[in-house]
Amino acid sequence: MLCVVLLLLSPLSWRMGEVELPTQFWAKQIFLVGILIAIFYSNASVLVPRVLLEGKNYIYLLGILIGAVLFYGLVVYFEQFIGYSKAMHDTFNPDRPWDPKKRWIPGDVFQVLLYVISIGLSTSVALVQKWQKDESLRRELDRQRVNTELSYLKAQINPHFFFNTLNNIYALTNLDVAKAQEALLKLSRMMRYVLYENQKNETLLSKEVRFIEDYIELMKMRLSSKVKLNIQIEEPKEDLIIAPMLLLPFLENCFKHGVSSQHESEILIKVEIMGDTLFFETKNHIFPINPDSPEAHESGIGLVNTQRRLSLIYPNKHRLKFGKDEAKQEYWVNLTINLS
Incomplete structure (x- = not known):
């Protein structure tokens, strides 16, 4: 739901005038949705139960940092692969020359923030599910004991x-x-x-x-x-x-x-x-x-x-x-x- 709101519906509300967003933009949005979903469930089903809940806190933190670097690298590589930067520049600034080495810093910060939100939400969900499972088991044991x-x-x-x-x-x-x-x-x-x-x-x-x-x-x-x-x-x-x-x-x-x-x-x-x-x-x-x-x-x-x-x-x-x-x-x- 978060991916749909932030990455798909939100751009439809802020596109300016009659300017149509390029195909590369929607390709990147779909790519971000897929990779963030993969990050969410990988963290919730693998990293949290097998690393964090096993007491390996520093290894978990190191894995999250490495994941952030890999996430950013994949996004940059995908943008270069589909020609995202040039397409967006030609759409919004057609009268200015395009510099392939120049990046839009606020966009990169927003993407890293999406990664952090996905990790935070998936960790919270996994911990709540673990707590609910433990609570259910404790109640069952209490019921059997009683x-x-x-x-x-x-x-x-x-x-x-x-x-x-x-x-x-x-x-x-x-x-x-x-x-x-x-x-x-x-x-x-x-x-x-x-x-x-x-x-x-x-x-x-x-x-x-x-x-x-x-x-x-x-x-x-x-x-x-x-x-x-x-x-x-x-x-x-x-x-x-x-x-x-x-x-x-x-x-x-x-x-x-x-x-x-x-x-x-x-x-x-x-x-x-x-x-x-x-x-x-x-x-x-x-x-x-x-x-x-x-x-x-x-x-x-x-x-x-x-x-x-x-x-x-x-x-x-x-x-x-x-x-x-x-x-x-x-x-x-x-x-x-x-x-x-």
Whole structure:
């Protein structure tokens, strides 16, 4: 486009009166267009990637200077070959004698400037393309890293969930076989959710809420009358999307630490949806875990991984706060996620 404007269209606008430009002029213009295009793409596809981007800065600069000399020499040789100078002199100054040794300095400066512009533009284009390629590769590597890390984190959460749930059912078989069978039925429905939905990066919030409700119902079967459940779950009205099994570790934490066979306790689980925003809250008493239980040796792997998943999936779109109320011996969690 630059060649067309500068070398072809521009002369049409400044030719004087009825003076017709000679054929040699247009031959030189076409020659300049061809050689500048060759310079542009040679620099962009060869010199920049193979010399400049390899750190050979001085060799690249030397090549550009040598190219400038060769460019100027080719232009001068082509002008002499086609008789350009005499034709232009006869067109614009027919009443003056022609001196073959005299050159038009502004024209030579303009031609060298065209060479410099071609080199500068092609270098810029090549560097931008290299940056775009590197940025695309970096994003692809980041995406693969995030997907790999998320798969690893979910793989850690799933065995953790099944370990706790199967332990609960195993304990229930000694007390009530019918309830144990009912628990297995609920667990099979939950396993179906885990197998089919957890393999995806996202699922419907309505399915996640049903999974939570099944989990709570499963936990109820092993709770005594000393545990009071305060469940406030709002059914989603819109087809909102959420990462699967994202809330499970918080529920596990409630039932793992907030249940005692000797003391009164209360567990609060609240799910509220306002527009595209999910509000999730849990609160439970804190009781010491049996030191002989395998859970006593865990280090909150589910909660740690969920924090990491939230930071990866919902960066700058979630707020997670949790803490311990020493006075009431309660642990609380407040999670807000923008699901838009």
